[in-house]
Amino acid sequence: MKAALLQITSSDDPAANLAMVQGMVAEAAANGAGFVLTPEVTNCVSSSRARQTEVLQMQDDDQTLAGLRAQAADLGIWLLIGSLGLKTGDADGRFANRSFLINPEGEIAAWYDKIHMFDVDVDATETYRESDGYRPGDRAVVTDTPFGKIGMTICYDVRFPYLHRTLAQAGATILTGPAAFSPVTGAAHWEPLLRARAIETGCYVLAPAQTGTHPRSTGKERRTHGHALAIAPWGEVLLDMGTEPGIGYVELEPEAVTSARARVPALRHDRDYSLIQ
Numbered sequence: 026m027k028a029a030l031l032q033i034t035s036s037d038d039p040a041a042n043l044a045m046v047q048g049m050v051a052e053a054a055a056n057g058a059g060f061v062l063t064p065e066v067t068n069c070v071s072s073s074r075a076r077q078t079e080v081l082q083m084q085d086d087d088q089t090l091a092g093l094r095a096q097a098a099d100l101g102i103w104l105l106i107g108s109l110g111l112k113t114g115d116a117d118g119r120f121a122n123r124s125f126l127i128n129p130e131g132e133i134a135a136w137y138d139k140i141h142m143f144d145v146d147v148d149a150t151e152t153y154r155e156s157d158g159y160r161p162g163d164r165a166v167v168t169d170t171p172f173g174k175i176g177m178t179i180c181y182d183v184r185f186p187y188l189h190r191t192l193a194q195a196g197a198t199i200l201t202g203p204a205a206f207s208p209v210t211g212a213a214h215w216e217p218l219l220r221a222r223a224i225e226t227g228c229y230v231l232a233p234a235q236t237g238t239h240p241r242s243t244g245k246e247r248r249t250h251g252h253a254l255a256i257a258p259w260g261e262v263l264l265d266m267g268t269e270p271g272i273g274y275v276e277l278e279p280e281a282v283t284s285a286r287a288r289v290p291a292l293r294h295d296r297d298y299s300l301i302q
Contacts, residue, residue, distance in 0.1 A: 107203025
């Protein structure tokens with residue numbers, strides 16, 4: 026299977042973002058990709074809760090989801106919408122950060138809400154409280170495709186190895202990690218974390234990314250790390266897209282998963298233990 030990772034710079038205008046992404050998806054499919062992946066918050070990157078409330082929609086009304094589902098059906102491809110910010114109707118007004126796997130019929134084959142919220146103080150000037158605006162999910166997701174089982178994660182989830190191990194032990198051979206990663210933490214941790222998740226699980230790790238300085242109509246400036254990555258099951262970096270928007274391609278070979286897990290079958294070596302304090 027030829028996979029295509031999109032690296033984009035989304036604005037806070039969902040309609041403009043959809044047009045941009047659909048052009049890239051069409052190009053990727055024309056170049057032979059049967060599986061196309063977009064980054065986290067494909068539909069809207071914004072630091073303004075007011076702007077998000079203005080432009081985000083409920084799932085059934087979301088035009089990005091509807092447009093990309095129709096395009097996947099038209100092109101006959103598998104499409105991972107890395108995530109969309111969506112209204113939920115929750116009493117506290119929080120949104121969902123939801124990833125969708127779309128099949129070649131345009132149907133939602135699986136969906137996953139980001140479990141781990143990015144609530145951190147990176148430095149004196151860069152602070153995030155994702156849980157103020159987004160509710161965390163509570164379900165891990167693995168789903169079948171003709172080219173392997175996919176385990177779905179989003180961005181900050183990469184720091185939680187047990188989630189990835191759970192997905193791999195449930196049969197996942199491909200882990201998706203769409204992101205809008207901080208430039209500060211990205212420079213230090215992005216690649217080593219993704220390589221570690223691949224090595225620990227013997228899975229492909231595919232991580233399309235937001236990049237650069239994001240156009241905005243209001244709110245604080247938002248920058249992201251870029252460097253969309255594809256990692257092989259043995260830990261090799263197959264693709265690093267740097268910081269420019271674009272499309273990167275990688276071939277997924279199921280035998281690479283089999284080989285890595287045969288050489289180091291760590292997924293079968295769990296043992297119970299006690300903790301002494």
